[in-house]
Amino acid sequence: MEVRQLDAYRWLIPRHGRMNVDGLVYASEPMMAEIRSDQALEQVANVAALPGIVGRSIGMPDIHWGYGFPIGGVAAFDPDLGGVVSPGGVGYDINCGVRLLRSRLHIDDVRTRLTTLMDRLYERVPAGVGKGYEHFTLSDAEVRAVLEQGAGWAVAQGYGTEADLEHTEARGALDGAQPDRVGKRAVARGRDQLGTVGSGNHFIELGWVDEVYDDAAAQRLGLEQGTVTIFIHSGSRGLGYQVCDDFLQAMVRAAAEHGIELPDRQLACAPLDSEEAASYMGAMAAAANYAFANRQMMGHRVRSVFEKVFGTSWQELGIGLVYDVAHNIAKWERHEVDGRERRLCVHRKGATRAFPPGHPEVTPAYRDLGQPVLIPGDMGRYSYVLLGTPGAYRETFGSTCHGAGRRMSRRQAKKTARGRDLRAEFEAQGIHVRASSFGTVAEEIPEAYKDVAGVVDVVDRAGIGRKVVRMRPAGVLKG
Amino acid sequence: MSRSPGEPAPGEPESAGWPEGTTGLDHTADVGLVVRAPSLADLFRRAAAGMMALIGGSEERSPSGGRRAAPVPRASRRLELDAPDLEALLVAWLREILFAVQSDDVAYTGADFDVLCDTRLAARVAVGPAPQAVRELKGVTYHALTVRREGDGWLARVVFDV
Numbered sequence: 001m002e003v004r005q006l007d008a009y010r011w012l013i014p015r016h017g018r019m020n021v022d023g024l025v026y027a028s029e030p031m032m033a034e035i036r037s038d039q040a041l042e043q044v045a046n047v048a049a050l051p052g053i054v055g056r057s058i059g060m061p062d063i064h065w066g067y068g069f070p071i072g073g074v075a076a077f078d079p080d081l082g083g084v085v086s087p088g089g090v091g092y093d094i095n096c097g098v099r100l101l102r103s104r105l106h107i108d109d110v111r112t113r114l115t116t117l118m119d120r121l122y123e124r125v126p127a128g129v130g131k132g133y134e135h136f137t138l139s140d141a142e143v144r145a146v147l148e149q150g151a152g153w154a155v156a157q158g159y160g161t162e163a164d165l166e167h168t169e170a171r172g173a174l175d176g177a178q179p180d181r182v183g184k185r186a187v188a189r190g191r192d193q194l195g196t197v198g199s200g201n202h203f204i205e206l207g208w209v210d211e212v213y214d215d216a217a218a219q220r221l222g223l224e225q226g227t228v229t230i231f232i233h234s235g236s237r238g239l240g241y242q243v244c245d246d247f248l249q250a251m252v253r254a255a256a257e258h259g260i261e262l263p264d265r266q267l268a269c270a271p272l273d274s275e276e277a278a279s280y281m282g283a284m285a286a287a288a289n290y291a292f293a294n295r296q297m298m299g300h301r302v303r304s305v306f307e308k309v310f311g312t313s314w315q316e317l318g319i320g321l322v323y324d325v326a327h328n329i330a331k332w333e334r335h336e337v338d339g340r341e342r343r344l345c346v347h348r349k350g351a352t353r354a355f356p357p358g359h360p361e362v363t364p365a366y367r368d369l370g371q372p373v374l375i376p377g378d379m380g381r382y383s384y385v386l387l388g389t390p391g392a393y394r395e396t397f398g399s400t401c402h403g404a405g406r407r408m409s410r411r412q413a414k415k416t417a418r419g420r421d422l423r424a425e426f427e428a429q430g431i432h433v434r435a436s437s438f439g440t441v442a443e444e445i446p447e448a449y450k451d452v453a454g455v456v457d458v459v460d461r462a463g464i465g466r467k468v469v470r471m472r473p474a475g476v477l478k479g
Numbered sequence: 480m481s482r483s484p485g486e487p488a489p490g491e492p493e494s495a496g497w498p499e500g501t502t503g504l505d506h507t508a509d510v511g512l513v514v515r516a517p518s519l520a521d522l523f524r525r526a527a528a529g530m531m532a533l534i535g536g537s538e539e540r541s542p543s544g545g546r547r548a549a550p551v552p553r554a555s556r557r558l559e560l561d562a563p564d565l566e567a568l569l570v571a572w573l574r575e576i577l578f579a580v581q582s583d584d585v586a587y588t589g590a591d592f593d594v595l596c597d598t599r600l601a602a603r604v605a606v607g608p609a610p611q612a613v614r615e616l617k618g619v620t621y622h623a624l625t626v627r628r629e630g631d632g633w634l635a636r637v638v639f640d641v
């Protein structure tokens with residue numbers, strides 16, 4: 001496949017074959033060499049072949065081989081041009097995303113209590129394969145209320161405050177959620193998993209700000225040097241997986257009925273003006289709301305752990321929400337394409353919205369700053385907070401990267417970790433790890449990921465994100 | 480250089496400990512299976528057993544490889560599925576078993592097929608005690624999905640989202 005270098009950080013895949021638009025990938029030269037080693041670029045081209053795609057099929061620097069869409073992919077579809085929605089372009093974990101809390105505590109105030117904090121977190125927040133609550137289960141009616149109200153449901157139950165909603169994308173509830181479009185199987189799977197981490201690459205990470213790139217912005221976000229932070233990475237759990245699964249089957253049929261030829265069946269889709277698409281968008285928004293509520297509940301449980309360990313209220317400790325953002329989602333948004341503003345369905349599969357200062361959809365608390373972008377790295381190195389930029393709005397439908405991006409398969413990672421005492425390695429770096437399975441930790445070792453610093457540098461230098469702070473991990477809770 | 484789905488990483492031996500006729504498929508983000516069997520019914524049975532190995536991590540716990548004794552079935556349930564083609568039928572089969580594992584806390588232990596053709600199956604599925612899951616499979620994908628004849632037998636490749 002021809003890949004043409006446009007500048008230091010942009011690579012064009014010229015339109016060819018069944019592609020309707022060009023592909024555009026953001027990467028440094030060494031990164032591109034690695035990206036070429038799997039099938040991510042072919043997947044960018046496959047997405048470009050879907051009907052009604054506009055602009056370009058985009059790959060972020062954390063791009064890697066996914067299923068159907070690449071992970072780290074962005075694509076926008078125009079309903080007036082036969083554009084489609086694809087459940088595979090959102091993924092099984094609908095509204096997988098990140099929540100960042102900050103405190104008034106300095107890392108030096110916390111080091112002596114890290115072991116206790118991590119032990120209490122491990123006891124208080126279920127993590128691991130399929131882990132749910134034994135004594136906190138919802139009725140079907142309550143699950144449906146969560147699907148409708150999102151994070152607002154959790155706040156109404158006492159798990160947080162109005163201020164949390166003001167600092168959550170879309171106030172933690174997407175418009176257009178239709179709980180009645182979510183099937184019985186999905187609802188059943190959602191009954192005992194609200195407020196749980198899950199497994200795989202999901203985590204809760206306690207860390208601190210170790211480098212500040214923009215003092216004024218960092219101060220506004222409450223992220224000054226040494227500030228203790230808590231990252232929560234999770235999504236819609238089994239409920240979301242089931243929604244995706246149910247609709248994928250329906251979309252395979254729909255694509256055939258609408259005469260859509262698929263380069264990969266996992267790209268199954270339906271025209272945005274079809275009944276199948278309306279149904280999926282309603283169910284997807286409902287599952288996204290479950291994910292917002294999930295992270296809201298976990299965030300509040302983290303606060304209660306800090307209260308117990310420090311013997312003072314979370315308000316006194318200043319544990320506030322910086323932001324909560326989705327990175328697996330499809331959203332209706334307005335963007336300019338070919339000189340005309342259009343209403344588009346933007347798919348972000350492992351990509352984060354990065355709207356610029358002044359955009360009406362940026363929460364009023366940050367509208368003059370731009371949308372906070374939360375970029376977790378691997379377990380051993382660092383994570384970042386960025387802000388959205390006009391460049392992202394112009395070039396990438398207001399999107400940027402979402403994380404480090406895997407570079408090793410899980411099998412390779414386990415092979416690399418074999419024979420090593422991972423717990424001791426992390427402890428030697430001052431990182432306290434709690435995990436229900438160290439098999440998961442082996443699959444998630446830092447070497448399995450690209451260096452997130454390189455990923456973030458690419459988006460910063462390409463102008464599709466702006467660095468504010470870097471954080472380092474001190475404690476990690478894994479499934 | 481791209482690697483085709485289903486091929487082990489260059490220079491790496493295939494993992495020991497997989498159920499008969501199955502082995503892992505290397506994928507950057509997810510996990511997958513390559514399944515070979517003498518008959519279509521065996522292909523479906525082995526694919527389900529391979530999926531259980533991925534969930535239970537048993538492919539890594541049995542260094543000697545080889546076949547393990549099947550657990551004693553505790554119960555069975557009837558399953559009837561339709562799909563547009565054979566590949567979609569394999570996905571439908573695996574997703575039904577995955578749902579049972581994740582929701583009803585059981586393990587697949589075997590199956591008897593009354594009907595198994597390109598677009599339909601009817602089977603009695605034996606289930607046993609739930610495995611200690613070490614890996615969460617979010618879904619059975621259609622990505623790089625293959626079901627085809629290979630020589631006198633059958634070959635399948637399936638990728639699961641993790």
